[in-house]
Amino acid sequence: MKVTVVGYGNVGAAMVKQLSAAGHAVTVTGRQPNGAAQIAELHGAKHAPMNSAATHAEIVVLAVPFDNAAQALAALGSLDGKIVIDVSNPLTADYMGLTIGHTTSAGEEIAKLTKAPVVKAFNTLFAQVLDGGATFPSQAVPVFVASDDPAAKESVVTLIKSMGFDTIDTGGLKNARYLEAVAGLNIYLGYGAGLGTQIAPAWLKRA
Structure with missing residues (x-):
């Protein structure tokens, strides 16, 4: 697949690494061209x-902090005919809580900003786990x-499985509220x- 990864931080870089290793045609972008170029070359x-x-691109991975999502989507321009994967979590400044959650989610808010179908995925995994691979x-x-969007979800599931991960x-997308809470718990366990x-x-699941 042709995949654009927006963001070259720890999560974005790990996504580029695993997608490239799986044989996808990956393009990296971000606010600083030099940062994107370094990760692309690596x-x-x-x-x-x-x-x-x-x-x-067929799929756009939005690997930027939730607070930067609107700006990133605006900079990308039209995403008609593409799929957006949201990997973000609406974290507080100390990373130990969520700024939204009971009545909406980062995934739902991002979906309001684009006509492209949004798929929530990868947000429960630390960048270090992504970087280390699927097993x-x-x-x-x-x-x-x-x-x-069932078709968008199916395409993303295919992408994920090509990288070796389970799904x-x-x-x-409403259930992103729960997934983002799971991510918050995982962050607490990892750091707190x-x-x-x-x-x-x-x-x-018991057989």
Whole structure:
């Protein structure tokens, strides 16, 4: 697939690494061209300015903080015919809480800013887990997926599985409210409780 990753921080860089390793045609973009170029060169991807980076993309990974999402989407221009993957969480300044959650979510708010279907995914995983790849010693790392668009969700599930990750369908985009809370708990466990960043939430089903 042709994938544009917006953002080159820890999460964005990890996404570029894994998508490129899976054989996808990846373009990196962001506010600072030099930052995007460095990550692109490191992982064998392309880089482009914000206003043209998504022109030929099928999927756009929005790997920027929630507070920067509106600005990033505006800079990308029209995303008609594309799919947006939202990996963000609406975190407080100390990363130990969420700024919204009971009546909306980052995923739902981002969906209001674009005509493209939005799929919530990857937000429950630390960047270090993404960077390390899809497999823990006991099982494939699960990615929770939520969207109101079945076709978009199916495309994203295919993308995720191509990267080696497992997927768990969590229903409509409204359920991003729960996924973002799970991410908040995972952040607490990793940092607040001192368990480190090589942890990830999973869903078990008895056979």
